[in-house]
Amino acid sequence: MTEEAQPMKRKNKSSAYEFYNSLGCPKYVVAPMVSQSELAFRMLCRRYGADLCYTPMIHSRMCMDTEGFIDKTFGTCEGDRPLIAQFCANKPELFLGAARQVEGRCDGVDLNLGCPQGIAKRGHYGAFLLEDTRLIREMILTAHLHLNTPVTAKIRILPKEKDTLALARLIQDSGAQILTVHGRTRDNMQHEIGACNFDIIRKVKQELKIPVFSNGGIELFEDVEKCLKQTEADGVMVSEAILENPMIFSGKTPDGVQIAKEYLEHARLYPCPLIGHAMRPHMFKFLYRDLMKFTDLRDAFHSFTNEQLQEGPKLVMERxxxxxxxxxxxxxxxxxxxxxxxxxxxxxxxxxxxxxxxxxxxxxxxxxxxxxxxxxxxxxxxxxxxxxxxxxxxxxxxxxxxxxxxxxxxxxxxxxxxxxxxxxxxxxxxxxxxxxxxxxxxxxxxxxxxx
Incomplete structure (x- = not known):
């Protein structure tokens, strides 16, 4: 790291832990997932123990360049709180402008500094900004100074421990109220590759004065408690495992057909613009084990309409x-x-x-x-x-x-x-x-x- 932000005088906002307490001191957190942490899925997760949910990542440039884009990507309801909306951006004004479009409809806005996908590399956002500390500081600080909504950030660790700790301090000093740390580098794109580094997350937690969420390395509910103990984090953010089992925070491991049925029920109760894009990947996750056995049905799922996908659980039961x-x-x-x-x-x-x-x-x-x-x-x-x-x-x-x-x-x-x-x-x-x-x-x- 070449530069660290100096502590700055903030607007008249509550402290980081006052903000954390206002959210209900969340321990169990649903991660931001592209096209998959939409309203219906969030409400299903809340039903089974989730304390805090993040929206799918919203592209700041698209929000600013396309009229009505936010209404097509952001949907919520009265019971969908506490909620943090996540944005990807590579310019302070884009992040600020997009975040303003959801002010008052969520409890915080999050800057995505952890996405390791190729699209993030091409768009120059997510984990591919981690070395650009000046830009990170400017984006967080600008949003912190001009928004009434608290700002948070999500990062991946860097290859060197000292650089990770320096980056975490910079984000805190730039005004972030919560920091989520994924315990893998951006080169470890899949959750199966490399063990999640709980040790560095614990050191980040000990270094900072703001709440820290641990992300990565979770497959079962037992892993959640293990993570909290080893990292000393304030909360655990779960992504891949909760896509397969939205009931993970309750300690339950239900049958995939049961999960699919409940999700479809929530999709009818909580319609949102993203449901058309979210239903298919959700059904594949819920019914994965069955679809691996019934390969012809799996192939058919690829071409099913949303109406046909709603018959998915029934078709699986027949098989x-x-x-x-x-x-x-x-x-x-x-x-x-x-x-x-x-x-x-x-x-x-x-x-x-x-x-x-x-x-x-x-x-x-x-x-x-x-x-x-x-x-x-x-x-x-x-x-x-x-x-x-x-x-x-x-x-x-x-x-x-x-x-x-x-x-x-x-x-x-x-x-x-x-x-x-x-x-x-x-x-x-x-x-x-x-x-x-x-x-x-x-x-x-x-x-x-x-x-």
Whole structure:
């Protein structure tokens, strides 16, 4: 920074914190967004906890060069307060002239020094004025001295911390009542690129004596409280996240169709000139997740009229029901296939069980048959053994008998021999004795054979 403004005597206005208090000490702030922070959207955000809203950026040159331009870009109503109107400008007289057109219809006017878009570069405004400290000082100071409405400013940080702090002091000393600091440089155009620098915002807050709003790095309501704690800022300004969820300050995360329906209701209740340009981008934001799935519907949205866009939530719900029915049908088919497979597996198990049972019975039958055959064999062996033993005993008995008979015959033979000797001496009795003995021999032999 090459130049800093010296503190100047201001008009008879309240101090910066008196102004902040008159706004209700806002903590939750809706950012200025081109064609998207219009009246209907602001009223929806207020319904769900927004404390302060900014208008979409208004082009100061267009206000001055085109008659009736302000009426086409600025719309408000009784409940749309507190409200700050934002302007882009690159000349003090343009900023002052445009701001005068909304005096009395808003609570403050804001100078845009944060827009990083290519159109801002071509038009030489927004974040592309950050190094032109003389021009910034002149624009803020001129408006501060000549307007009854308080002046505020919104910037992006510079690559060097000391330059950011010097710029913040210059803006304060030029008469700004509130400073909003976006914690990224203008080269980080998308909110996904680079982390938001809460540390430098905290240092700006500690450096200044005016209220400071932190901007950037917010996706969920939890991030809002985290930001307030880390930056020590007086409020948090939300842009991208609130476009997707206007209920973010309430901590709610509703369905996109519900948000779209409520927005359309507010669009009917609070018509404004910008509604024709705002409705399509809003519907794309609210229904983004559905439109990414139903790509043909997404393509159709590009050519829809505003009347057709109002049917958007209904069309999305119809697609959801069809998709749910298809999913249910697929799941049913999958379940049927699983059941069929399970039945087949169970049938196979039963079949295998029967086969196993039959095999077991067959095995048992074979085993029983084998055992019976073994018993028969054993029985036959036992019989054979008995017969053998019995025959042996019989043969032994016969042998003994034969031996006995042989012995008896021998004895009888001996006796006969002895008897012949007697016959010689007693011839009268010899024949009878011999006949009697022979007869007895025959009887005895027969008796032994019968045994």
């Amino acid at each position: 959801r029901r069809k998709a749910a029915a298809q999913i249910a049908n697929i799941e049913q088919q999958q379940q049927q296939q699983k059941n069929k497979k399970k039945e087949e597996e169970e049938g196979e198990v039963v079949k295998n069980g029967y086969e196993e049972k039959e095999k077991e019975e067959e095995r048992k039958e074979k085993q029983q048959q084998q055992e019976e055959e073994e018993l028969v064999i054993i029985s036959e062996e036992r019989k054979t053994s008995w017969y053998r033993r019995h025959r042996t005993r019989r043969e032994e008995a016969l042998r003994r008998r034969e031996m006995k008979q042989a012995k008896l015959r021998a004895e009888r033979a001996a006796e006969k021999e002895e008897g012949r000797g007697k016959t010689i001496r007693f011839s009268i009795f010899g024949d009878d004795d011999d006949d009697s003995d022979e007869g007895n021999d025959e009887v005895d032999t027969t008796s032994e054979d019968d045994e």
